[in-house]
Structures are given as structure tokens and as C-alpha cells.
Amino acid sequence: MLPESAAVGLIVVAAGSGRRLGADVPKAFVPLAGVSLLGHALRGALSSPGVAEVVVVAPPGWTDEAAAVCRWARSQPSAASAPAAATRRTIGVVPGGAERGDSVAAGLAALSPAVSIVLVHDAARCLAPSTVFDRVVAAVREGAAAAVPGVAVVDTIKEVDATGRVVGTPDRARLRAVQTPQGFRRDVLERAHAASSDATDDAGLVERLGETVVVVAGDPLAFKVTTPGDLETAARILAG
Numbered sequence: 001m002l003p004e005s006a007a008v009g010l011i012v013v014a015a016g017s018g019r020r021l022g023a024d025v026p027k028a029f030v031p032l033a034g035v036s037l038l039g040h041a042l043r044g045a046l047s048s049p050g051v052a053e054v055v056v057v058a059p060p061g062w063t064d065e066a067a068a069v070c071r072w073a074r075s076q077p078s079a080a081s082a083p084a085a086a087t088r089r090t091i092g093v094v095p096g097g098a099e100r101g102d103s104v105a106a107g108l109a110a111l112s113p114a115v116s117i118v119l120v121h122d123a124a125r126c127l128a129p130s131t132v133f134d135r136v137v138a139a140v141r142e143g144a145a146a147a148v149p150g151v152a153v154v155d156t157i158k159e160v161d162a163t164g165r166v167v168g169t170p171d172r173a174r175l176r177a178v179q180t181p182q183g184f185r186r187d188v189l190e191r192a193h194a195a196s197s198d199a200t201d202d203a204g205l206v207e208r209l210g211e212t213v214v215v216v217a218g219d220p221l222a223f224k225v226t227t228p229g230d231l232e233t234a235a236r237i238l239a240g
């Protein structure tokens with residue numbers, strides 16, 4: 001169990017180029033209903049009362065734009081109404097690295113010593129509701145070394161070999177598609193990244209340490225904007 005006073009730091013990774021989206025600016029700065037994806041992601045995250053400190057990891061060369069988005073998000077009523085008082089919350093921006101893992105490592109290095117619970121969130125999961133943040137933080141406070149939001153898999157999944165031949169059909173009931181924010185005890189995430197930053201998600205690094213990762217309920221709204229079709233889906237959702 002971690003005490004209620006254990007401070008939560010949030011790393012928002014926003015340094016990707018968004019090759020699959022194919023926009024003329026990095027994906028986090030693509031507008032969606034007049035607000036950048038990063039702006040939406042921060043607005044959701046700052047509505048979560050527990051978040052005391054935020055580090056945004058931006059593409060090198062985009063840190064000033066990211067800082068402007070942070071100022072905008074901080075001024076939103078949802079952020080101001082969160083009990084962790086906008087006045088006490090610090091928000092910083094650092095440049096990211098070549099791979100997602102490098103960007104997370106850069107964010108982790110920038111957190112203040114006061115933080116003992118770390119959330120890592122993709123700016124690309126820009127509509128993730130604050131309730132998902134709350135569930136992940138609660139699981140880590142209650143003693144999990146790592147907690148990730150997950151949703152049931154609706155398709156039957158086949159495992160294939162290099163030639164495309166099916167080699168297995170995992171039991172769908174045991175599968176979860178995982179999302180972000182992913183939450184960690186800080187010492188665990190630091191050990192995981194000290195060993196390697198090479199994985200598609202941070203929970204994968206923690207699993208390699210032999211630590212237990214728990215899954216909490218995710219949310220369909222925490223889907224990742226990856227392709228132009230995803231951006232259209234997000235726009236339809238916001239249009240109501």
C-alpha cells in the first residue's frame with residue numbers, strides 16, 4: 001500500500017511523428033475539433049484530481065508549441081476544478097527520443113524526486129477519460145507494482161508463423177487489449193527502463209523484471225489515434 005500522500009507524476013509522450021496518420025505536423029499537434037490531440041489528452045489528464053506533476057515529451061523542435069498547449073490545458077475549467085489545485089501542479093516539457101521508449105525515459109528523468117507513482121500516457125490516446133487515470137492510480141496505491149487499463153478482445157486472434165500459417169488460437173477470454181495511462185511504482189519503472197527501454201509498452205518492460213502487472217478496466221474512448229480513420233472516429237465522438 002502506498003499512502004494517499006504519495007505524489008503522482010504523469011508523463012505524456014507526444015514526440016512521435018505520426019507516420020501512419022500522414023499529417024503535415026507531428027501527430028500530437030494535429031487539430032481535432034479545433035484543439036490539438038495533445039490539448040485533448042492534457043485536458044482529460046488534468047481532470048484527474050490525483051495528478052500533481054506533468055511532464056510532456058515533445059518532438060525536438062516542438063517544445064515551445066507543447067509549452068503553449070500546456071498553458072492552454074491548465075487554463076481549462078476541468079483542470080482548475082480538480083482538487084489537486086492547479087496552483088500546486090507543475091507542468092514541464094522535455095524533448096523526446098527516436099523511439100517511444102526513449103521518450104518515456106526522457107520524461108522519467110525529468111520528474112521531481114517528490115513523485116513516487118508514475119503514469120505514462122500516449123498523447124495519441126487523446127480522449128481517455130479521467131476515470132481511467134483514477135482507476136490506474138488507485139490500483140498502484142493499493143499495492144500493485146504496475147497497473148494497465150485493458151479492454152476485452154472482440155475478435156478471435158490467430159497466432160501465425162513467418163509464412164502466415166496459423167500456429168495457434170489463444171483463448172480470447174484470457175486476452176486484453178491494453179491502453180494508456182499505464183501506472184507504476186516509480187522505483188519499478190526506473191529499474192525497468194534501466195534494464196532496457198525497448199518495448200512497445202512500459203508494462204512489457206516491467207514484466208521482464210518478473211514484477212506483477214495488473215489489468216484494470218479500460219475504456220473504449222481511450223483508443224489510440226493511429227490512422228486518418230481513427231481521427232475521423234474521434235471527430236465524430238466529439239461532435240456528439
Ligand SMILES: Nc1ccn([C@@H]2O[C@H](COP(=O)(O)OP(=O)(O)OP(=O)(O)O)[C@@H](O)[C@H]2O)c(=O)n1
Nearest residue numbers: 013014015016017018019020098099103123124
Ligand atoms: N519516438 C516516439 C514515438 C512515439 N511517441 C509517442 O508514443 C505514443 C504512441 O505512439 P504511436 O501512436 O505509435 O505514435 P507515432 O510513433 O507518432 O506513430 P507512427 O508509428 O504512425 O509514426 C504517441 O503519443 C507518440 O507521440 C513518442 O513520444 N516518441
Ligand SMILES: C[C@](O)(CO)[C@H](O)COP(=O)(O)O
Nearest residue numbers: 100122178179180200201202
Ligand atoms: C503503449 C501502447 O499504447 C499500449 O497499447 C502501445 O503499445 C503503443 O504502441 P505503438 O507501437 O507505439 O503504437
